[in-house]
Amino acid sequence: MAEVVIVRDEDAAGALVAGAIVELIRAKPDAVLGLATGSTPLATYRALARRIRDDRIDVRGVRGFALDEYVGLPAGHPESYRAVITREVVEPLGLTPELVRVPNGDPATIRTAGADYEAAMVAAGGVDLQILGIGRTGHIGFNEPGSSLASLTRVKTLTEPTRADNARFFDSPDDVPMHCITQGIGTILRARHLVLLAFGEAKADAIVAAVEGPVTASQPGSAIQLHPRTTVIVDEAAAARL
Numbered sequence: 476m477a478e479v480v481i482v483r484d485e486d487a488a489g490a491l492v493a494g495a496i497v498e499l500i501r502a503k504p505d506a507v508l509g510l511a512t513g514s515t516p517l518a519t520y521r522a523l524a525r526r527i528r529d530d531r532i533d534v535r536g537v538r539g540f541a542l543d544e545y546v547g548l549p550a551g552h553p554e555s556y557r558a559v560i561t562r563e564v565v566e567p568l569g570l571t572p573e574l575v576r577v578p579n580g581d582p583a584t585i586r587t588a589g590a591d592y593e594a595a596m597v598a599a600g601g602v603d604l605q606i607l608g609i610g611r612t613g614h615i616g617f618n619e620p621g622s623s624l625a626s627l628t629r630v631k632t633l634t635e636p637t638r639a640d641n642a643r644f645f646d647s648p649d650d651v652p653m654h655c656i657t658q659g660i661g662t663i664l665r666a667r668h669l670v671l672l673a674f675g676e677a678k679a680d681a682i683v684a685a686v687e688g689p690v691t692a693s694q695p696g697s698a699i700q701l702h703p704r705t706t707v708i709v710d711e712a713a714a715a716r717l
């Protein structure tokens with residue numbers, strides 16, 4: 476059973492998670508962080524940047540692996556997850572850019588990109604703490620409903636609700652890519668500690684399904700119940716149906 480922590484707001488969640496990550500880095504200066512994109516973890520990244528600055532934490536050895544990437548965006552596109560991770564995480568936290576990996580969504584090398592990413596994660600010794608958001612459809616990473624609970628990093632087709640949700644980051648809804656490369660649910664479950672964040676009433680159904688529903692591929696978030704160490708941090712609105 477996941478540990479559920481109900482907090483006042485995203486900033487309170489950010490302070491909690493930042494504290495846990497700072498402890499981790501103090502104990503293991505080359506800690507491996509699992510990084511999520513989306514709006515959910517942004518307050519956490521801001522809180523973590525503050526803690527690193529205020530407590531003068533040496534993060535030069537910290538490594539990171541992003542969950543997912545769009546396939547086929549031009550290199551340097553501001554909404555590629557590579558660009559987002561650089562802007563929201565690597566730069567404000569002062570991480571070493573070469574130590575933070577994002578799946579490679581270049582169509583030219585996409586056939587081998589999943590296996591390459593898995594190999595890099597294994598070589599790094601696995602993820603110590605994985606930050607997760609959850610989509611309205613219950614997806615984690617870009618593992619949409621129907622994804623195998625044992626899946627590894629691979630190419631997936633985005634569902635229409637997810638493309639619609641992510642259209643706000645693009646000039647036109649048609650610009651949202653059709654495909655992505657994402658860590659699988661099996662990949663995510665290999666992390667040593669999962670921290671799932673969700674805020675707002677739009678996430679309440681996905682959260683109750685993830686925490687209390689049957690473990691099923693039709694609700695990818697429910698896979699967290701298979702993990703021995705999961706912390707779910709939510710506000711009152713996202714916790715409303717628990």
Ligand code: GLP
Nearest residue numbers: 512513514515608609610616617
């Ligand atoms: C996106 C990302 C997920 C994220 C989810 C929720 O599509 N691929 O990693 O958790 O959708 O996004 P948000 O945090 O903006 O609600």
